[in-house]
Amino acid sequence: MSFWSGLGWCGLVALALSAPGQSEDAIPRELAREASLALQARKSEIEGSLGIVHEWVERLRAAGERKRALVVLKKAVAAAPRDMICQGLYAETLNDLGQVKAAEKTARWVLEHACEDRARDAARRVFGEPVRPVPPKLERSVADPIGIVLVALPPVEVGLVQAVAERLKGEFPIEVRIRSFPFRPLPQAERGSMLLEVGQHRARFDKDASESEVQALLKETGFTAEELRVDHVFVTAYRGWLRQTDRWKNLRLFDLGVTRQYRPQWSGEQIMDCTINKQIALVRRPQDILLLVTGADLFFTKDLGFNFAVSGNRWSVISYNRFLPWFTGEMPEWKKLVTRTFKQVLCSVGRSVGIAKCSSPRCACRYANGLRDHDAKTEICCPECRARIEAAIRS
Numbered sequence: 001m002s003f004w005s006g007l008g009w010c011g012l013v014a015l016a017l018s019a020p021g022q023s024e025d026a027i028p029r030e031l032a033r034e035a036s037l038a039l040q041a042r043k044s045e046i047e048g049s050l051g052i053v054h055e056w057v058e059r060l061r062a063a064g065e066r067k068r069a070l071v072v073l074k075k076a077v078a079a080a081p082r083d084m085i086c087q088g089l090y091a092e093t094l095n096d097l098g099q100v101k102a103a104e105k106t107a108r109w110v111l112e113h114a115c116e117d118r119a120r121d122a123a124r125r126v127f128g129e130p131v132r133p134v135p136p137k138l139e140r141s142v143a144d145p146i147g148i149v150l151v152a153l154p155p156v157e158v159g160l161v162q163a164v165a166e167r168l169k170g171e172f173p174i175e176v177r178i179r180s181f182p183f184r185p186l187p188q189a190e191r192g193s194m195l196l197e198v199g200q201h202r203a204r205f206d207k208d209a210s211e212s213e214v215q216a217l218l219k220e221t222g223f224t225a226e227e228l229r230v231d232h233v234f235v236t237a238y239r240g241w242l243r244q245t246d247r248w249k250n251l252r253l254f255d256l257g258v259t260r261q262y263r264p265q266w267s268g269e270q271i272m273d274c275t276i277n278k279q280i281a282l283v284r285r286p287q288d289i290l291l292l293v294t295g296a297d298l299f300f301t302k303d304l305g306f307n308f309a310v311s312g313n314r315w316s317v318i319s320y321n322r323f324l325p326w327f328t329g330e331m332p333e334w335k336k337l338v339t340r341t342f343k344q345v346l347c348s349v350g351r352s353v354g355i356a357k358c359s360s361p362r363c364a365c366r367y368a369n370g371l372r373d374h375d376a377k378t379e380i381c382c383p384e385c386r387a388r389i390e391a392a393i394r395s
Ligand SMILES: [Zn+2]
Pocket: 358, 359, 360, 363, 364, 365, 366, 381, 382, 383, 384, 385, 386
């Protein structure tokens, strides 16, 4: 499996290190100290900067120190109840300690709210559910029937794409498939790069990382040295390097200064160029309707703050970024996220087959100028749009 497939920001961050069989002594004291400091951060700063606490807890769990892990997690979920990774770890740790009822209660709560694969998978493990399947890579396959192909484009929560694919099945007389994106990462984002902060860390990395550490990092992540020059790739890889080299203070400060606030934004043209026009062009079958679903933020014209999607002839790129709590300020709600994303997918299927805009007030294919408009639409295409989509699918 390529490094990119099936991994969102959190997945990437979570991937690098697990330490089976590690003894308590092997957990660096600095890690415990810095993680404790992270837990003491101001309320406005704590959310999104608990990566080091996740790390600490994972290591404690791997070392069999579940009770200690539980103590830390209790503090963490009290301080940042919306940190779903902590909540998922909390549920799993309760379960490991035989506190099944409390574990299931927390796990149910996580499944109601969390959008992160990592948190949802932890909750599913509490219920003994099977491991979520990794979608096959997108590749040219003439054996597949013509269909709607949803492609999970990183950064992405694959569980969300799978949930949306389930809702889409049976909607139109055409097969719905899900595939992972097997190509290189997105290029440098056109907007939103925190060059100053990232630059400071980059300078540290260039100075401190030994040649063998850099080589190990490239091997582990599958990135090229050139790709490391791209901010969002660097942000992910650098975190992995900090973890592997026990630079815990830097990791805490990095999360606080960069990870928590880093909101890169790609232009529609840029995404289209590097995916549809280049990487995907080689494997794409023109009859399929290709829907790239991503957590990356998107804008199309210079004057607009963001777009939910960009479409062309039988393809769309759909971003669910603006449905997430960082933007809406709402309590995370899984069903709401799935519904909003599904609605956008329906709208984008319409755009992909040439429906520019629908004037029917509640049709899913109506143009939405922002989240309020989007929420006001139904999850149903009006009869006219449906007929046009079905005709286009058959042609
Ligand atoms: Zn319509």
